[in-house]
Amino acid sequence: MKKITIKEIAEMAGVSKATVSRVLNDSKYVSPEIYSRVMKVIEETGYKPSFIARSLVNKKTKVVGLLIPDISNPFYSELVKGMVEVANKYDYNILLCNSFFNQKKEMDFLKLLWEKEVEGIIFMTHEITNKHRKFFEKYTRPTVTVNRKFWGFDIPNVDIDNFLAGYDATEYLVKQNHHRIAIVRAPLSDETAGVERYEGYKKALEDYGIDFDEKLVKEGNFKADTGYKAMEDLLELDSPPTAVFCVNDEMACGVINCVVEKGLKVPEDISVVGFDDIPLASMFIPSITTIRQPIYDMGALSMELMYKMIKGEKVESKTYVLPHKLVVRQSTMKNE
Incomplete structure (x- = not known):
């Protein structure tokens, strides 16, 4: 036809x-x-x-590009929900690109968003590379990052204080009389979950006079199976931890599953703290003590900033820090 x-x-x-x-x-x-x-x-x-x-x-597409690493992670799902609801308020649409942590795919998506004439890009990645930097040196439309500082660029970022959050989680466990505290962190290429939360953990140990033990540091990739594997390795130590801090809730779920399958109990034998407060954290058995990020609000604020920039309004290029909160549930208890 x-x-x-x-x-x-x-x-x-x-x-x-x-x-x-x-x-x-x-x-x-x-x-x-x-x-x-x-x-x-x-x-x-x-x-x-x-x-x-x-x-x-x-001269307007009324579309904002959104690049995230893993939509299957409940953290990103909640983040997108906040962005979409604000976008709807302003009659804008979001073009969602999901890279599944594939850097080549990320670059392909960024080029696609440029070609599609989106009015701006909200950008999240687990690692900022030189290729990303070269792209944004040329990209002149509004850009906002979430959970990721873009050093050297005039780009606003929406986040929490990840160092302080890691400190708070560890300090809570110390005050519960735990001294063998392990951490399941993200790769060090990840500035927030891999570095800042980890540095907060180490600082809390230092402030309370607890020796740092490299053997208690394990690395995961935000998935439950890597939390499970990390816990397996920790249980094989001559002196296993009495508590574990995981830098996201999915890995905390994996840690708890491992502890239970090995015939131990949470929190009686090992206390577990997660991070994010995804919906599953409150429904898991036992329910997970965790650091609550205001995930929906972070998504909503990032889209509000984007809309202001599209309209030509002045937005300060800085990190907009939202408050976090330690939520105590059943997965932790005082170490006797």
């Missing part, structure tokens, strides 16, 4: 292409008689206006 063009619509209605464009975009006044005539032809022909063509006329 031949696709009808705007030129043909104009000829059939006896008007100019500019008049048809005004009717489609509701951009300038058109008399009721001409409006009805054009709409009648559109309805009779089943004409569908091109989104790209309309966006070129308006």
Whole structure:
């Protein structure tokens, strides 16, 4: 079936292409008689206006690009929910790109978002590379990062104080009389979960006079199976930990599963603290003591900042730090 063009619509209605464009975009006044005539032809022909063509006329796509590493992680799902609801408020759409931690895919998506003329990009990645830096040196439209500082660039970031959050989680365990406290951190290429939360953990140990033990440090990739494997390794130590701090809740779930399957109990034998407070944390058995990030609010704020930048309003290029909270549940207890 031949696709009808705007030129043909104009000829059939006896008007100019500019008049048809005004009717489609509701951009300038058109008399009721001409409006009805054009709409009648559109309805009779089943004409569908091109989104790209309309966006070129308006100079606006009303689309924001969103690049995340793993939508299957409940943290990102909640974050996206906050962004989408704010985008809907302003009649904007979000083009979601999910890289599954594949750096080549991330770069392909960034190029795609540029080609699609999105009005801005909200960017999250587990590691900022030189390729990312080269891209954003050339990209001139609004950009916001979440949970990731982009050093040397004029880009606002929405986050919590990850160092302090790691400190608070560890300090809580110390005050519960734990002295053999392990950590399941993220790779050190991850500035927040791999470095800042880990540094907070080490600082808390130092402040309370507890010797740092490299054997109590394990690395995961945010998935439950890596938490499980980390706990297996920890239980094989001559002196296993009495508590474990995991830098996300999914790995905490894996740690707890491992402890239980090895015939031990949480929290009677080993206390476990997670991070994020995803919905599963409160429903897991035992429910997980965790650091609550205001995930929805972080997503909502990032989109609010994006909209302001698109509108040309001044936004300070700094980290917008939202408050975190330690939520105590059943997975921890005082060490006797």
